[in-house]
Amino acid sequence: MPRSYAGLDFGTTNSTLALCAPGGAPRLLAVEAEHLTIPSALFFSLEDGQTYFGRRAVFEYVDGAEGRFMRALKSILGSSLMRETTQVGRQRMSFEALIGRFLAHLRETLERETDEPVDRIVLGRPVRFVDESEAADREAAEQLASAARAQGFRHVEFQFEPVAAALYFESGMNAEQVALVVDIGGGTSDFSILRLGPDRARLPDRSGDILGTTGVHVGGTDFDRLLNIARMQPLLGLGSATADGKRSMPVWYFNDLATWHRINTLYTPKVLADIRALGKEAAEPEKLKRMEHVLSHRSGHRLAGAVEKAKIALTREDAAAIVLREPGLALEAPVTRGEFEAATAELVERIGGAIEAALRLAGLEAEAVQTVILTGGGAQVPAVAQAATARFPGARVALSDAFGSVGLGLGLDAARRFA
Structure with a gap:
């Protein structure tokens, strides 16, 4: 069998893993029992000394077990908290180490599936980790890459999360078009205007097809x-x-x-x-x-x-x-x-402003957008969906897999990059 390559969508609320062989279709892995998503949560039990992940972490905490519960760690990337440590049981841990603990758990899941060491990964990233500072945004990306490398992912690549969602959607297209990808995640929202099509999907470099992309630190x-x-x-x-x-x-x-x-x-x-x-x-x-x-x-x-x-x-x-x-x-x-x-009106207003900014960066009028692709759990909020689509009355609205499309696209991207 051809080797498969991995994409990892480390989300604020949920995470997914995908594998894809060159020329094949990506698939999401079961990351917690039969579930294709895992809550991005950890629980450090003071009762048995174990670390629990995902739904089990949430259960242990809600059930009243003694310990430390951590969630939404992605939101800390690029912030001053990343330079601090926090008490976990009898030791103090950096937040990068905490993120690494979660990534290590996902790497173990990957290696059980592939039955071989996995040291290459494409990680999803928001267009903006941090809105107000270019330096903090770059630092956030490096912090996530560093956490991944510390857990054995020696070769780490990034892809914008909305671009990843578009790559998966593009695999089912039969004609070229301009699309807006609206990705409302747990901690960030990203908006990308892309040129998509079945012929373009075979191009090794898609940077020229990214017409405009913006992001705000607003999410679920x-x-x-x-x-x-x-x-x-x-x-x-x-x-x-x-x-x-x-x-x-x-x-x-x-x-x-x-x-x-x-x-x-x-x-x-x-x-x-x-x-x-x-x-x-x-x-x-x-x-x-x-x-x-x-x-x-x-x-x-x-x-x-x-x-x-x-x-x-x-x-x-x-x-x-x-x-x-x-x-x-x-x-x-x-x-x-x-x-x-x-x-939450102020959040919806910021989302609308970011969409307008993406159009300006692309140099396009709203009428040029033929498809609006909605992804991420936050896109299911009615006011958000309305804000995302109201400017494009003539466009087709595509509801992609709310929690899996980014991971699937990252898997596709990994197969193209690493094969």
Whole structure:
């Protein structure tokens, strides 16, 4: 059998692996039991000393096992946190090492499938890891490459995630066209205007077919964060005042509690003491008591998971409820799709602005776009899909595999690069 080559889509929320032989069709690997996706999550158990990944990591944490839960690590790339360490059990680990631990788990999955060492990989990357700094964006890419090389991937190549999604879509085309790829991931959104076609698919270098590409640091976890801040954090004290009416509660505790990759930083004796002190001054001390419970029981990710569940429900329904119930705490907040869209309107506006920027970079009017390819879990949010397609009323809208198209395209790209 011809050798197959691997692509890895390391996502903020979920990750996939794909293999492809030269000239063949890519396929996603089962990365967790029969599942073709794995949540990008780790749980370091203090009970048995093991590291759990994916759904098992989420289960161990939600089940109340003692340990450290980490998720959305991709969001940290290029940030100041990458230069810090964090306590994991009895040791302190760098965030690059934590990312490497997850990549090593996926490399083991690859090698079980191929039955041979795998040292070449094409990694997906967003168009922009970091919006505001070219240097930080370059640093983020190098940090991810370094984490991969440390785990045995000696030859690391990158492909833009929206380009990868287009490569997979292109494999089924029978005529050349101009397409916009809208890839709304867990932590970033990317927009690429590409020239695609069956003849172009055979070209070794596709750089000339990338007409314009932009990206913003907006993704599914940002929608979670703003919904959390709007509906759940007020139940914990956000926006409430001191008993004398002179001050409001500091907002940063609540902002961090609503941000996936910041939640763990709140689980310190100092922060817990701060919240207890604020509760003594608060006009609504019962709210700060709930916040104290969340911190002392490390319930932040469970709360974030409840918010994410409601967000997903709102892609199908007009109303949902955010519910977190555990011993000593009962939180519930109804939310309508309209309220969700109002809370996240600034994110949708930034997505629309990035699409306009991609058109300008490509030097095209909207009418030139013949197909809009939607991929990524965030593209299923109705307001996002509307913002992505409204400018192109005459274009075909293609809903690709929400979680697998990037990985499949990376597999195709690996076969072309490494064969």
